[in-house]
Amino acid sequence: MRKRFIYPVFSLLILSCVESCYIPNSLYVFSPQTIPAGYQITKVEAVNCDPKTLHLTVEDPSFTIQSNGLIEARIPVTVATRGRTFSVRAQDNSGPGSEMKVHLVCSAKQERNENGQAILKRTKRRWSPPPINILENDKGPFPKQLETIVSDSDLKYNVYYTMEGPGVNQFPFEVFSLHKDSGVLTVYQTLDREEYPQFTLRINALDRQTHMPRDLPLDIVVAVDDVNDNKPEFQGKLEFTVPEQTADMVVGKVNATDRDDPNTDHVKIKFMLKDGLEYFALNPDTGVITTVSNKLDRETKDTHRVTVEIRDLKGAPNGLSNTATATITLADINDNPPTFTQTSYKASISENEGEKLILRIPVEDKDLINTPNWITKFVITKGNENGNFRIDTDPKTNDGLLYVTKPLDYEKTSNMKLEISAQNEAKLSGTTAQWMSIPVDVAVIDIDEGPEFLPPTVRYNVKENIPNGTVIGTYKAVDPETKSHNGITYYKASDPGSWVGVNRNTGELTVTNTIDRESPLVQDGIYNITVRAVDATSKSGIGTVILVVEDENDNKPLIPEELRMCEQTDDQLGSLVVVAEDNDLSPFSAPFIFSMPPVHDGNWDVKPHNETAALLMQKKKLPTGIYVVSIIAEDQQGFGGKQTAKMRICHCINGACMDKARSVVLGPLGILALLLPLFLLLLLGLLLIFFCSSKSEKILFDDTGYSSGILLPSNTEAPGDQVDSSLIILAKTGIEQAVKGSVKGSMVNAGWLGNKSTSTIGGYSVHDNGFQQNSGLNTMNKHTFSSSQFGQYGQHVGSQVFGNGMDHAQIVQSPAEFQNWRTNAFYLREKLIYLGNEMIEENECYADDLIHCYGYEGVGSAAGSVGCCSEHGDEGNLEFLDTLGPKFKTLSEISTMR
Structure with missing residues (x-):
């Protein structure tokens, strides 16, 4: 399959939006295998370049480039089958320039297209062909032809072309198309390199009749060349x-x-x-x-x-x-040390005061707040050698808080000079400044102190059992202000065993009771007492006396009072280890010496076992029972003597002595548990007898002999209501000078008798001739009672003065006692007669100490006067109950019910 490349058209596609001097990144050019000198390779078109300053250079010396961009061969050049590549660079004064790679590709023949442009045609090689370059952001016009693809099979067969891949039948769609008959590759829209940097298209050559492939599929890469269209x-x-x-x-x-x-x-x-x-x-x-x-x-x-x-x-x-x-x-770095707001500070503190804040020291710091560069650490650099002061940092304000931790003594120093340094938690950095320090003067205020013992603790060595009265030593205190012992007295503050006496004036310590080192009051040979010193102003100080009690040999070794030994079942003789105890210390204690008395029963023998114990052995077979054994035990000083112990020989099981007879002993709760059912049965029987024998019947009350069913004279009368002073009738007899305040030296202010009235005091009727001995009169001694005391205790004076209501026959048991009683009775009778004849005219404050006669209060009332009850001298006469009137009628009926 052959490809036709239209390079002159493609190489001149430049975006108008490009601002810098720009030439394409790469260019593929078909050339003869041998290029003669002066052969024009191609022409480079520069975009946005200043023609005056544009400078085009080529790095391969075999080629040259003219100012208009035309590249020519300077010398004959041979193009290898792999091609030849060289760089062309464009540079002007506007920027860094641009660089383009020119790839020379060897071709077999050339053809012309419809526009007369030369079209190179070569046999497709099975190595990857160079990519087709498209400049991104090209604005057209569209559609735009890129290349013509021709298969080698079209020379022998009638073929047509198909294309597939991204941009065709894959997303993005309708970007490219390939003419099925002519093999022209066309692009339809502007491409963005940042979105689609390249497209890989697969082209097939198919037979028109059989629709079978007549050549191997060809993968064409369409690369989108970058332009500078994105800002950083x-x-x-x-x-x-x-x-x-x-x-x-x-x-x-x-x-x-x-x-x-x-x-x-x-x-x-x-x-x-x-x-x-x-x-x-x-x-x-x-x-x-x-x-x-x-x-x-x-x-x-x-x-x-x-x-x-x-x-x-x-x-x-x-x-x-x-x-x-x-x-x-x-x-922030710690480049600012804390600074003080003042150059010095002063504070004051009373002596003997501790744990008290005496000064707040503010500081300023420019560093970042609440960081180690800002937080201040205060240091007392001078004057605190004795540890009397402490300085803390207030976490909220960053101020220094100066405390007195140990009390100061004005007599030792009246002024303390401190030096305080303000530092940060972090070290200083980035500055030549140093930590700052300021002086602080602390004035100690003198106060009147109590005496103090010097030294506050004294130690004396004393032997135990020394005689009473032995002088231990003298412990004195001084006045801190005068440094004198004058005017100071001494007292014991604590002495658990009352062993030591302290002279009140001299502070001399003497033995008053036997000092015993073995007493639980002595700990590790030490016995403490405290002494208080008091000056003339009642201020005091405390001192401690430590007695180091030295041991004496006053305790002999003691063996147990009761011993037990297991009976041997065979012919062997029994033995027992006897341990002695001695509370003394060495050399008055162990090792002990044990021996038998010169005269003994011959049944026992003893030999040493260790320093504190002896082995007691039978000398002959003894039956079970209780024996008396005597042993001599002495300490290493020979102090001791014969001691007697009860030895019980008994049957043993697993080494434990067993009793012959066993009994169960019940405790108090056990006995109570056994007796509780008997108590319950007895209670049930009593309840049955009570319910069976009791019946409802009317109980008659005997009203004779002052029974509890009627009104009776009472010795528990409470003070009555306040009486109008106009109703009080005083006797018009002469009065002598009364004792003001209270009647001192008298037995009891029992009252006085007028012409009309008598009164009852403490349950006893008082008449002109003295006391009516209603319940018996006890013996009594002279006491002193004031008038106020009589008023407070008049309700119970019968029991307090005359006794507790006991018959005098029970108290007076001898003629002397009876005579004493008669003397007292005579004295009281004469005293009452004297008071009854007294008249109070000048000073009315004694009115409450005397018996008063009251006028009739019930004028115009059918009930009459309550005071009438006091007119009856005979307490046994109850006829007045019949004439009380409606006021007490109901009460009388209730009291006389039968």
């Missing part, structure tokens, strides 16, 4: 971050792409920075942005925006371009 585009976000105060540091890389042919200059992009050149630089080939100055200060300007341009055709003026804004953010 930015890729990714143009946002970068770089530390401040840095030069020659990479900020970031600008990425760009171009959709044009990657094998052309259409995608070769140049990068350019339009502004910000005083701080940044942009590599034109790689797109890398770098800093050029160390004057980038975040505190002055933290964000920079620069314009970046990208242009293809290697940055030629006629190249397509695009611009964008890149944002460069300056990252």
